[in-house]
Amino acid sequence: MSALRDLYQQVILDHNRNPKNFRVMQNATGSIEGYNPLCGDHYTIYVRMDGDVIADISFTGAGCAISKASASVMSSMLKGKTLGDAEGMFRDFRGLVTGALASEEEMERLGKLAAFAGVSEFPARVKCASLPWHTLHAALDGTSHAISTE
Ligand code: ZN
Numbered sequence: 001m002s003a004l005r006d007l008y009q010q011v012i013l014d015h016n017r018n019p020k021n022f023r024v025m026q027n028a029t030g031s032i033e034g035y036n037p038l039c040g041d042h043y044t045i046y047v048r049m050d051g052d053v054i055a056d057i058s059f060t061g062a063g064c065a066i067s068k069a070s071a072s073v074m075s076s077m078l079k080g081k082t083l084g085d086a087e088g089m090f091r092d093f094r095g096l097v098t099g100a101l102a103s104e105e106e107m108e109r110l111g112k113l114a115a116f117a118g119v120s121e122f123p124a125r126v127k128c129a130s131l132p133w134h135t136l137h138a139a140l141d142g143t144s145h146a147i148s149t150e
Pocket of ligand 1: 036039040041063064065066067127128
């Protein structure tokens with residue numbers, strides 16, 4: 001288990017150091033700011049929809065390693081997915097960081113997202129990991145005001 005944990009930690013460190021899709025999107029169809037005042041995480045998530053498909057996701061901003069890695073993994077996993085797929089992954093991720101998902105099949109389905117499983121042991125960090133997801137969710141719902149985890 002500790003080797004697995006080290007591997008997960010590595011995923012978070014790598015994505016924090018070299019975040020994917022870390023850029024302003026000029027032709028976004030939606031963008032929204034998300035804050036986590038508890039930690040100081042603050043990001044803008046950009047999304048470009050093509051019908052029902054998330055054609056592109058990017059983000060800018062700053063925060064702790066967990067929030068930045070979470071935004072990076074989320075953006076790379078959801079690009080090209082339908083809204084329905086995104087909704088399912090959003091639910092899976094919530095289950096993961098709140099400790100509700102545990103079986104090996106579920107972890108396998110989550111792929112790189114499983115790296116955030118350890119977060120469930122640290123309640124304050126759950127908000128860091130969830131912030132990008134909540135922010136994207138609000139953007140897909142057409143919310144235009146900034147959202148906050150508090
Ligand atoms: Zn944070």
